[in-house]
Structures are given as C-alpha cells and as structure tokens.
Amino acid sequence: MSFAQIPLEAKQQALAELSEVKRLFAGRGWFPGTSGNLSIRVGDFAPDEFHFAITASGKDKSLSTPEDFLFVDQAGKPSEPTKLKPSAETLIHCEIYKQTGCGAIFHVHTVFNNLASELFWERKSIPVDGVELIKAFNIWDEEAHIDIPVVSNFAHIPSIVPEVTERLNKRIPGIMLRKHGIYAWGANAFEAKRHLEAFEFLFEYVYRRELLKR
Ligand SMILES: CSCCC(=O)C(=O)COP(=O)(O)O
Numbered sequence: 386m387s388f389a390q391i392p393l394e395a396k397q398q399a400l401a402e403l404s405e406v407k408r409l410f411a412g413r414g415w416f417p418g419t420s421g422n423l424s425i426r427v428g429d430f431a432p433d434e435f436h437f438a439i440t441a442s443g444k445d446k447s448l449s450t451p452e453d454f455l456f457v458d459q460a461g462k463p464s465e466p467t468k469l470k471p472s473a474e475t476l477i478h479c480e481i482y483k484q485t486g487c488g489a490i491f492h493v494h495t496v497f498n499n500l501a502s503e504l505f506w507e508r509k510s511i512p513v514d515g516v517e518l519i520k521a522f523n524i525w526d527e528e529a530h531i532d533i534p535v536v537s538n539f540a541h542i543p544s545i546v547p548e549v550t551e552r553l554n555k556r557i558p559g560i561m562l563r564k565h566g567i568y569a570w571g572a573n574a575f576e577a578k579r580h581l582e583a584f585e586f587l588f589e590y591v592y593r594r595e596l597l598k599r
Pocket residue numbers: 418419420421422440441442443444471472473474492
C-alpha cells in the first residue's frame with residue numbers, strides 16, 4: 386500500500402495517539418534529556434512496504450509542537466517531503482515492524498531499565514520469575530518464567546540492527562539495549578503501552594529483588 390493510498394483519517398488518528406502517549410510518558414519523566422522515541426504504523430502491512438508515524442529526532446519530548454512527528458517508510462525514509470528528521474533510531478523501529486508486523490513501538494530510557502540491563506548483561510537476558518505482571522504479555526502459565534533479551538548498544542545505530550534481528554523473541558514483546566533503553570511493541574498503541582508499563586515494573590522489581598538478595 387503506497388503512502389498516498391492510506392486514508393487521511395488513519396494518519397490523523399496515529400498522530401493524535403502518538404501525541405497523547407508522548408504527553409503521558411513525558412509526565413512520568415520517561416523522556417529525560419530528549420531521549421526516547423515513539424511510532425505507530427498506518428495502513429496495511431507488507432514486509433517490503435509499510436509506513437509509520439515517528440517522533441522527530443532530538444526534540445524536547447515534553448513539549449507539544451506542530452513539528453513533533455513525521456511519516457517514514459519501511460526503509461526509514463520520509464514518506465512525503467518534510468524538513469523534519471526522523472528519530473536517529475528509526476532503523477530499529479523498521480526492523481521490529483518487519484519482524485513482527487506490529488502496530489506500535491515505544492522506546493524509553495529509564496534508570497531501572499538501564500540498571501537491569503547492566504546487572505544481567507553477562508547472561509544477555511533479564512530473567513523474571515513468577516511475577517503476576519508477566520500476564521500483561523499474554524503469558525498465563527502458572528509461575529511463568531521469561532527472559533527479556535538484552536542486546537549490545539552501539540553509537541552507530543545500523544550496527545545494532547543485526548543483533549535485534551537475531552535476538553527478537555516473538556513471545557516477548559520487547560528488547561532491551563544495554564545501558565540504553567527498552568523497545569516495547571504491540572498490535573496497537575494500547576497494547577504497546579501496556580507492554581512498556583509491564584516491562585518497567587518488572588525491571589524495577591528484578592533490580593530491587595537482586596539488591597535484597599545481596
Ligand atoms: C539524548 S538520548 C540519545 C539518543 C537516543 O537514545 C534516543 O532515544 C533519542 O533519539 P531521537 O533521535 O529519537 O530523538
């Protein structure tokens with residue numbers, strides 16, 4: 386589906402949803418120092434052609450301006466002429482959409498997600514055992530165990546992508562970049578938000594629990 390074929394109402398709805406999620410997360414202090422990025426896909430999905438709205442790079446995400454978002458394609462290139470620059474991490478969004486066909490991806494940097502990634506870096510995944518909020522990922526097993534993948538962080542974003550491809554686990558709707566931040570996704574903005582909130586709860590839980598054990 387080309388960008389022009391996507392109904393205007395769908396594009397406007399994606400922008401309105403992104404704006405609302407951005408406002409809400411900013412209120413939680415989840416975009417320190419201009420960090421973080423958000424995207425919502427619009428129109429039909431095919432691995433070789435899709436479009437999504439994403440936050441512009443380097444903006445103060447606690448402010449609301451007419452230049453907060455732009456649309457890009459599956460290669461991370463603007464879908465229409467614009468002077469705005471997409472998030473520096475757009476290629477990670479592109480890869481997650483390609484691998485999962487999801488509808489929204491939210492990325493935040495928090496102290497607890499950074500601490501948890503470093504604490505478990507040697508095992509390359511953050512283990513969580515039997516915590517009720519695992520059910521937010523639609524995993525309903527009694528005393529479920531999950532491992533949240535942690536991948537290397539590089540200043541050169543394209544170098545991060547192959548490890549995301551390799552480690553992404555479709556059962557777990559998130560991937561953690563070491564000492565950087567979590568990418569959480571879902572079928573739509575509601576689900577991606579639920580997943581992100583659950584990850585953040587679990588990161589704080591595992592970190593604090595580890596301290597209690599020592
Ligand atoms: C100042 S945070 C460093 C970049 C980053 O990790 C991030 O999430 C924000 O980058 P963007 O280009 O999306 O503003």
